[in-house]
Amino acid sequence: MGFLATDARDQIFGILALVKSDWGDSEPASYNDSVQEVYKKVTEMSLREEHRFSLLYLAGITHTRAVLDLPSWVPDFSHDININPFGLPSANSKLQYQAGGMTTSDVFKDLRFTENFLVLKGIIVDKISTYTRVRVAARQESYDEQHTNWWGWATEAYQLAKSCQKIDRFWKAIIAGIDHPSKEMAPSYYEQYFYRFKQIYINNTNHQNMDWKQAHALVSKDKGIDDDIKNAANSYLFAFVDASIGRRFCITSSGRFMLIPEASMTGDLVCIVQGAPAPLVLREADCVNKEQRTFILVGDCYIDGYMEGQGMMCQKFEDIFIS
Template sequence: MPPILYSPLRRCESRLIHLHPGQWPDPVSFTLYTFSLQPPELPFFEAVSYTWGDQIMAPVICSGMTTQVTKSVETLLRRFRLIADTRLLWVDALCINQDDIQERTDQVQAMDLIYQRASRVLIYLGEADDYSDSAMDAIAERKTSTGSIQKKVLDFFEHRSWFSRVWVLQEVALADCALAICGSKCVPWANFPAWWAQNAAYLQDRIPPSILAYNPAMKKSFLQQLHDTRVSRATDPRDKVYALAGILSPEDRFVLAPDYRKSVAEIYAEVAAKIIKHQSSLRILSATQPFPGEQCPKFDGTSGSWVPNWSKESLLTSLGLSNLYLEPYDAGGSIALTKFETREEMDFLHIKCYGITLDVIQETGSVCPIEAPGESIAKVLNEWNDLISLPEDECFKLTSRLGKGIFFVGEQFFLVDPASDVLWPTIRAQPSTTLELTPDELAKREACPVTIDGLKFCLGRRFLMTKSGLPGLAPPLAIPGDIIAILLGAPVPHVLRKKDSYYTLVGECYVNGVMNGEALAHLSKEIALQVPGHRVRPFQKSKSTAPLEWFLIE
């Protein structure tokens, strides 16, 4: 069957589907027309938000000629078709010439205008199954759901792939009016986040889909949104970046022009460099998480270890990016000093970061399992407890060997007799205290049991001990001999591995007692001269005597 013939588009133009009327069994027929996105000439049209689905094809009639489209597109056109009237729809798979890279790039840049200026956005969640009608009815009522009804709604969110797409954030956030359709059921979109909010107290530790948790009132940075949507999916990995362009705050729209001629590695590296320059911060390094079977957290061998791979979900809870509701870390102070380098012998962009070598890893424990029974986690934590040794520095001395063990009882973890002032804060990755506590208050806090959520930062990580006796949490790929660096502008320390004349970034880490800038106190005057505006919390005594140096990271 012949493909759809597209005529070129001019600036501020797109195409609309004029969907011809018909009964449900009739063949789907439509015509494509060009239209202007400028308000005076804007017709009443509806933009469709949907999932592309599998590449199973089905026949349709476009301008009198039979052609092939994906089954999901054919089905949604059949569902939205009116019996007696023409309907104007915008569906990206048909309204954009997907084979024309330049047009695709231009239309993605205009996507925010299309969804903003659509009269309505129709969210197509697919056709009905045995449980979807009950789920849609419960969501429509916005009431507390229990038992089998709650399970049906949760299964509905989990198994309908639309909820895991990254593009839907922009498509729904920009809509003036959005309706969700599943089979013959139609529910205003506002009911969906309202249902979750109504039932939140009964959903325990369940994490809502990104689209239900998205709150435009919370002005999150581009970096934070990239991190928050890491679990969302995109057919093209480049869209993990481009799909967020339309919902960024004005100060974050720094030359993010979609360009599908570039590779995924090029785009991710370019975005990472721009975020670092724009924010004068190395917080983005906390997004470079390791993946199974990889030596280092790079993703395709054509980009540096410092570049996050947004196309993969992170295995670990990020120390530098996931502590929005906790006391913040500030190990490296406020402003980064960086340089970017490309040499003939380099295959990709390298970054030079200014900071200090805090210490060297001397010993590591087993990796704490991410998804395991509490008893298995407690077993690893007890192994970590045995690794604690008495450091020479007075500020880290313990009055006695750490307790009798860690036990998992009634969904809680207990450290028994006595409570440790090092192990317990370390496995919970606690920042340096903001308030001075009395001995009784400190003992009470450290003796409190901890739930699995309180241990989220140690799950998937190793316990580490440095040569000078500092305990901490290391990425799973860390090994003895790796160095721990505190880089200016990075909220947490990072593990680096020496390789010839440069370093590979192994991942972020936690080191007890240096998370608020304690290791930079001896360099405050020197840093102020070299990095104007740099701020770090003042301390009477520094936890380090290391000099500033450059780290070239591949």
């Protein structure tokens, strides 16, 4: 995003020059504003006037933040992110999730901005308990014991799921419920694709130190594997590597499977936001006002069983203050 930019605000104003920006009653961002203020104003404008949650899914403390003193709900536009946000559609596809129900203009009427807080309607549905290491791309490997490659991640996640004796939903969770290449909700036969993937890729320990592309090339050349089995295993492999990059596999306190951002910790909360496609991971912040809970945005997440609006059924939304 920062190509040829000499000022951390340049790319923002470059984009704004190409699109119609509706600032409403708000004062437009300008070069008279600090970097922090520009980023905050643009994010607020997108939420308030454009009725989009898109920028919220680029924010959170899990991402590199070179610009200091940004609220956690404001993205650092000076850096790219090494993750595929669940709340943003892939190229040439539509978003499949509706965790917070339909996104309508009425949803955004309840948004408030006070000081550095974003206040929105949400439901806390679960809490993070146990999780794996983070899966990182080959070019990033491997900073410390917290990082692992695709093979190590899949193996570790499978063992964690087995320890809870709830393996039946595992196949869906580690691809975030999305197939490949259509990027639609994964059909039930993807469960069989998972077992082909496990058979061909994971059970072969020769792959454990390979980049997934190397392993795929090796499998593709193997004439001893039936083409139908290869195709099934490869479809699942591609869905898996898309969903799991930059994520931990997690089991919540209620036993649900999740894909969570790297900075997540035990005790972090899962929040479904009214009208937002994907849930958020929040961390309760220390607050002087003990009567009002406040939160820090960690990042977005996938939680099995809640991505199609199920969490909204019998629960009431509350004001969620994110700093």
